[in-house]
Amino acid sequence: MDITREHIDELNAVVKVAISKDDYSDKVATVLNDYRKQANIPGFRKGHVPLGLVKKQYGKAVLVDEVNKLLQNALDKYLTEEKIDVLGNPLPRPQDDFDWDADDFSFEFELGLAPEFEVKIKGSKPVTHYHIVADDKTLDEQVDRVRQQYGKLISKEEVEEGDEITGTFTSEEKEIDNKATFTLDKIKGKRNLNKFTGSKAGDVLELKTKNLVQDEHDLMHFLKIDHDEAHDLDIAVSFTIEEINKREPAELNQELFDKLFPAGTVTSEEELRARIKEDAEKQYEQQADQKLLNDITEYLVENTKFDLPAEFLKKWIRETGENPLTEEQAGEEYEKSEKGLRYQLIESKIINENDLQVSFDELKDFAKGFIKTQMAQFGQTDPSEEELDSIAARILSNRDEVKRLSEQLMSKKLLELYKEKANLKTKEVSFEDFIKEVYQ
Known part of the structure; x- marks a missing residue:
């Protein structure tokens, strides 16, 4: 041969x-x-x-x-x-x-x-790295939310502003029969609010779903319908009021603190606000990190120049796809995938040049951390090592899970590398300002 x-x-x-x-x-x-x-x-x-x-x-x-x-x-x-x-x-x-x-x-x-090229992680133009802080407004809202959540329900005769209402939505047209509990601030428009205000248990309100709620996503829960159906839904529904309650906010005392955190670890409103701030900013950090990873990815793709064997790749797409493609269709598919391919090549080069690897022990520890976070959401805050090892072993026996977790861990390693080597400009913002600046 x-x-x-x-x-x-x-x-x-x-x-x-x-x-x-x-x-x-x-x-x-x-x-x-x-x-x-x-x-x-x-x-x-x-x-x-x-x-x-x-x-x-x-x-x-x-x-x-x-x-x-x-x-x-x-x-x-x-x-x-x-x-x-x-x-x-x-x-x-x-x-x-x-x-x-x-x-x-x-x-x-x-x-x-594959082309030969050079990757420069540190460019001349800085990439913004957001540091999101929980400001006083956010902390006030969180404290109020906690007080409402753990507050005392007081039964009432008539609906007033701020009340919590329980009742059943029905519609013969859409075969809806669903019980829901909500506060009056979910309702949109003075005309709709007037229908609720002054109503009593047993009253039946005739409503229109269009412009009924502040957020159309609430209709999904009120009527038990899917996401697509909730948008722009315009039908008549009946709402039978069953309960009217006023929620009296819980006092900021030791009893409330011990419901929220392990007994004795929080003993004052100041400590409560500090813990809420700490927990909130940990969540904000994840969002800021994802934004940074996206921005650096975009920066690297835009500023790392190299040619690709475009005609070969179009031909390869045309000849190896599940369904036959015309030259025009293959060209369109190539245009859609070109940016992703470029970043795969850039990322692979960065990984190789910086010797970034995922060992089994690292993957196991990463899986255990993921498991602990999931368990904490269900109130299991102190699982044993034996329990974590057992669950991790079960997860890591699944090839798809290993691939998913390996990709997440490598993204984390890349992010740490970018934080160390990229040209970053830190910007401190509130979460509200972050949302406005980044997504609006």
Whole structure:
């Protein structure tokens, strides 16, 4: 067998593989002899079918199969040993005069080569790294929310502003029959509020869903309908009031503190606000970090210049997709995927140049941290190491979970690298200002 490579240009090459009869004949003979032992052909006992008959019936198919296996293994080995970094997969060149009846065969494959380029993490223009703080307004809202959540319900006769109402929404048209509890501040518009205000338990209110609530997503819960149906829904519904309650905010005392945190760890309003601030800013840090990762990704893609074997990749997309594509469709798919491909190449280079790796022990610890966070959300704040090890082992036995967690851990390592090496400009903002600046 002989393999040669011809470079067309820096991004394209052709590999030629020459296979002689000596390369495949022994393997084909072995397979045909195995067929002969197992073949069931009328008129012959099993294992006594003439080899010539077996060759006539199965020879061509076995030859094609064995040559293709040999070809694929040889090509893979060649690319690995020669350390040729290809994009997509090698594409076989069509040969109009190819003859499977010949003794020797020659195959050609087009290669799209990965480009050579340099990545500069630290650029001249700084990337904004947001530091989101929980300001006094946020802390006041959080404290009020906690006091309401743990407050005392006081039954009332009539609905007034700020009350909590429980009742059932019904609609024959949409087959809705759903019980819901909500506060009056969810209701939108003076006309709707007037219908609720002064109502009593047992009253039936006739309402229109359009412009009924401040946030259309609340309709999903009120009516128990899906997300798409809730948007722009315009139907008549009846609401039967069953309970009216006023929630008296809980006092800021030790009883409340111990409901929120381990007993005795918070003993004053100042300490409560400090803990709320700490917890909130941990959550904000995750959002700020994700924003930073997105911005640096965008920066690297925009400022790391290199060419791609575009025509090869379009051809590869056209010929290897699940469904046949026209040249125009393949071009459109390439345009959609080009940016992602560029970042994959950039990220891979950064990982290799900075020797970023994910070890099994790191992955296990990362999985245990993820598990602890999940358990804490359900009130299990102090799981044993044995319990964590058992759950982590179960998760890491799943290949998809290992892939997902490995990608998350590598993203974390990349983020740490960017924080260390990138040109960053820290900007302190409140969460409200962060949302306005970043998403609006």
